[in-house]
Amino acid sequence: MSFITVNKLWKQYGGAVVLENLNLQVRQGEFCTLVGASGCGKSTFLKMLLGQEQPSRGELTLEGEAFPAEPDRNRGIVFQRYSVFPHLTVRENVLMGLELEQKPFLGRLFGRARRDALARVDAMIDAVGLGHARDKWPHELSGGMQQRLAIAQSFIMRPRVLLLDEPFGALDPGIRGDMHELILKLWRDTGTTIFMVTHDLQEGFYLGTRLLVFDKVRNDPQQPEAYGATITYDLPIGETSRKVFESIESSVSATARNLSA
Template sequence: MGFITVKNLWKEYGQQVVLENLNLEVERGEFCTLVGASGCGKSTFLKMLLGQDQPSRGDLKLVGQPFPAEPDRNRGIVFQRYSVFPHLTVRQNVLMGLELEQKPFLGKLFGAQRRQALQQVDEMLEAVGLAHAGDKWPHELSGGMQQRLAIAQSFVMKPRVLLLDEPFGALDPGIRADMHELILNLWKETGTTIFMVTHDLNEGFYLGTRLLVFDKIRHDPQQPEAFGATITYDLPIGQTDRRLYDSIESSVSRTARALSA
């Protein structure tokens, strides 16, 4: 039994089919990158993994049990836009999740519990390179530093599954390279299972252990919503030659043109 199992999964909104017949098995600690044209259901799949959305048909299981219907502390997410609290300092941003988990009604920790939580926060800020910025406000940080903060917020909760929805898409190339190194280091240290959506095929091949290509293999110009995307390639990264890379790039580009027509 895999850590995460997807079997005959479909997602439909009324007459619109977004995903059709997804089948996938992911082991604990894998790093899966998801690529494909815009509109091929990659972010929808992340929402189902998070618990924000539910499959229309099929099975989505975590260690043999249905995924929890609501987001919980076992699943973290980082978006392209920096999801931080502007009214809290860097340190307070990272502390908030731990406080809400342990004291959901008060939202505050005291005494030994607070000292222990702050130690975790400071260790995480050190790991993401923000130890010097603990007392700063989010608006005082650069884009790359804000994204480091968002990553720290997720990793401090020690989620079993981390979902990344184009987390580096708004960053400059040099900063993106630094963020790639950061996320790979944290993944190796924690063993977290990661799913990351990216529109950059090179980034998809560079990061992680496995590349999943979402594509529409059926098209009807008269009924564009009749068919959904599925996983057309499921590749162990490091075992892919240039010809297959070119084939994937061509397929993604062709689907993007069809969707925009």
């Protein structure tokens, strides 16, 4: 049995069909990157995985059971814009999820439970490279550091499924490279199943174990909303593909350095 099964899945809003006839089986621990034109339903698919949206038709199951209808701790998400709490320090931002999970009404942990939680928090902050900034406020962090914080917030909850909606799209190329290495390290360390939307095909090949291409294969000029996008290509990606792209990136960087010298 696959970890996640998508069977003849459709999503429409009124008469507008966004996604049609999606079929997919995903093993636990895979890293699926989603590419396609803007507006072809990639983010809508993430919302269905998260529980924010429900399928219009078809099945979406997790280990044979219907996906929970509401977001829960087993599914984390990181957006392009940094979803952090501006009134909390880095350490408090990462701790909040654990406190709300264990003490939903008080929202605070005390004694041994708090010490254990803070030990986990500090280990996660160190893992994302923010150990030097644990007591800083979000406005004191760069864009890349804020995105590291958002990733720490998600991974501290140990979600079974992590959803990334263009998480590096607003970052400079150099910082994006650092973030690529960070997310790959955390993925390998935790075995989390990841779905990531990106508009960067090279990024999709470099990070994913599978590249899912979304496209609209049926079009009616008289009824442009009558048909939706589907998964037109499902490409397995191995370590060889990553090394090829890594080599290309290194060559491009070396060329750029030589030209600027």
